Amino acid sequence: MSKILVSGMGIISAIGNNVVETLQSLRENRSGIEHLRYLKTAHNKFPVGEIKLSNEEMMRMLNIPENLPVTRTSLMGMLAVHEALISACYCWRNQQLSDKQKVAALFKMTDKRIALINGTTVGGMDKREQFYKDFLENDSKNDYIKSHDCGTCTEMIADYFGIFSQLQTISTACSSAANSILYGAELLKNDKADIVVVGGSECITKFHLNGFKMLMILDREKCRPFDITRAGLNLGEGAAYLVLEKEEHFRKRTALSPLAELKGYANTCDAYHQTASSPEGDGAFLAMKKALENANLSLSDIDYINAHGTATQNNDLSEGTAIQRLFGDNIPPVSSTKTFTGHTTSAAGSVEAVISILALQNNFVPANLGYKKKMQELNFEPFTNSHKTLKPVRVVLSNSFGFGGNNTTLIFSKL
């Protein structure tokens, strides 16, 4: 079976508007979680990981006319897809090509078979919650009705580039982007596309901020994954995408090295509860185990676990228990990077995939910020010092778990 390579990536989150800024924040232990700046809500005391750009600023960066009815999720998605596509064009880095020409050159290579698989659950909810009264009572905001759903969000991103022959939108809550990555790889293996751009985008909305608050899983302080005092998550927002292609397709266009290999993956379902994970972490255990089998790797091959680590009571106990059950006494360094970005929900899987690949490329383990004291139920502590290099980071396992017990594990490796 041909290898699935990561040939490009792009990211925007609370810790940076691109890959370089993201790496810098991770290396300097600089969290992006702050007080709310852009979202208008009564609950403005909760710390969040907002992208440090307004919609208007993003529209200017993208050269989008002011009057176009676009949503925040789409704007973030466009910026991250743009970075991902351009980074996949590095084979032409020595040529004097504009961004547009580079994307066109990439498109030409694919025989029109380039797919965008996007994970989102919020979709156009930001505008929907803002204008819902108008939708019902008058015609002043009709332009925004069409941007209400998840599929439209994906289409707005795709139409900005105009190169995608296949689109799909996956919505499995907080594992959406991870499932998009997994599904994109399947499209390649089944020869349904030559290149896939996979990931997710999600902005913070009043809708899910309130929903999470009702479920009492938001912390009023900065979140502390795997800490005994953890009291919930901080919401974040972000978008991140990977460009994937089969090895032979990649080799055809360049002799350079890819960013990483997507070694294996698995998705399972806890089938336990609509919102909670089973205390023993059955679904998580199964997802990690099956992903290792799929990657044809053994436990000792894993150098770093990028945990889902939301810092809710339930997740960290369930995930921690699953890690302990699977890895026994030889648990590799574990950290949750949600202490940097906040929980970027549907985008978390790809945001953390990019972070995992940065860990591979730069041989470091990002710190689990804010950690002080061990959970009684677990026999391991998360990794807290990113400056302490333990051993080379060659293989990273990244978890993303969603509402409804939807568990996805991705494994990336150096080539």
Place this chain on the structure above:
Amino acid sequence: MKNKIYILSAAHISAQTPLREDWMKNPILYNEEYVRAIEPNYKEHFSALEARRYGQLLKRALLVSRKAMETSGITNLDAIITGTGLGCIENTEFFLKDLTFNGEELLKPTHFINSTHNTISSLVAIDTKCNGYNSTYTHKGISFECALQDAFMQLNNRKINTALISGHDEMTPDYFAILKKTGYLDFSEQGFAGETAVAMILGTEKTANTLCKIEKVETLYTIDFEYINSVTEKFAKPDYIFTGINGQSENDNRYFDVCEKIFPKVPLLQYKNLFGESYTAPALGIYAAANCLQKGNIPVHFLIQGKSANCKSEPTKILFYNNFEGKNHSLILLSIC
């Protein structure tokens, strides 16, 4: 060697008599522009607590899933994959309305929990105790076909042997009014907006009640005849094309144009005249086409005046073709087994 893939069973709740194939001989015809699904008696299937806790869409989803499993005889599922354009829009609206009209203090967590799209797949997994692959596609009019394509690829590669795939969309009065404004659900002249709840069991081994075989599944975002032709060249010429004609002339003409270009002279059929338009209406179309193949006849109400000439009495191959406002094209080739 690739696997053969079958639709082992299918069950629906829609504008037609629920959980039965009465529509083949005795269809219910409508003159309204907006039709809610005919609900079965849920009391026979759910406890009072469940009936209260779950919204209409979740009850429908659980019931059609149970029924499809029962008919297929499959008890162990390897995957659950759902397509839904809007997810649980009724609960989303409850939450949105509270948020809009009552502020951020009086919201109900149940509405939020039941609003996420993948609550359907998750609940069906809990109900069927399935720890296997679980995913949800939510891409407008092609949501169900995405779920079908995912299952089809995994079955083809022997990653799984069985899958429950489903298409679910409910339509609330307020959301109907909102979407009518965009033109999508404007049925002032002909046709109607409906609701969909369809579950199908797919498998690689034929069973006693098997409906049909799935030969090919293709999806593409924008129309490109060169590409479509390169895809359909691999298809054997079908006896019929099941189209997404819904009574809106712009929509219908698009189907006539595309079908004339890809398979000229093949008789065209409709199903949305009985089941209505909804994001996951294609699930009902594929369900209907699968039943036509199994029973070896095409009900007369599926024929389109002037477009259904040269009809063969017993269909052996049916091409299902749908698009959404000229984008998101799906081509699915079904055959008798």
